[in-house]
Amino acid sequence: MRSILLTLVLSVIGAAVGAWGGAEYVMHRAHTAPTLHDVVHEKLHLTAEQKVRMESLERDHATRRHAFEAEMRAANADLAQAFQEQHAYTPQVQAAIDRFHHAMGGLQKETIVHVLAMRSVLTPEQTAQFDQTVVKSLTEDAR
Numbered sequence: 001m002r003s004i005l006l007t008l009v010l011s012v013i014g015a016a017v018g019a020w021g022g023a024e025y026v027m028h029r030a031h032t033a034p035t036l037h038d039v040v041h042e043k044l045h046l047t048a049e050q051k052v053r054m055e056s057l058e059r060d061h062a063t064r065r066h067a068f069e070a071e072m073r074a075a076n077a078d079l080a081q082a083f084q085e086q087h088a089y090t091p092q093v094q095a096a097i098d099r100f101h102h103a104m105g106g107l108q109k110e111t112i113v114h115v116l117a118m119r120s121v122l123t124p125e126q127t128a129q130f131d132q133t134v135v136k137s138l139t140e141d142a143r
């Protein structure tokens with residue numbers, strides 16, 4: 001019985017880690033892939049005013065991103081504690097998993113909102129190139 005529970009908990013932890021990896025992957029594709037920011041900062045030839053607005057967007061986004069990341073770490077700590085206390089699939093385990101996924105979903109939404117905010121700073125010509133890069137980063141196979 002012990003080993004069945006241990007296997008269950010380990011697979012739950014594995015799923016949480018996998019979800020975290022999945023979130024990282026989406027984030028990488030959608031935003032932190034060097035290509036998108038390379039395009040924005042090097043190829044779009046931003047004006048001085050656009051650069052100032054982009055920097056302010058990046059600061060706001062970084063603050064919100066860090067809050068979601070802290071929430072995800074806290075959820076993982078909850079999960080570890082629930083595991084340590086009961087070694088069973090308790091409501092505390094389920095709550096920790098739900099907390100994690102809630103934070104991860106929030107971070108994904110925040111990332112897309114940030115991408116859209118960056119887009120709103122651009123001219124129509126710049127937007128075309130930006131959109132191409134976003135779509136490419138979301139659909140391309142990992143290398």
Ligand SMILES: [Zn+2]
Pocket residue numbers: 058061114118
């Ligand atoms: Zn950005």
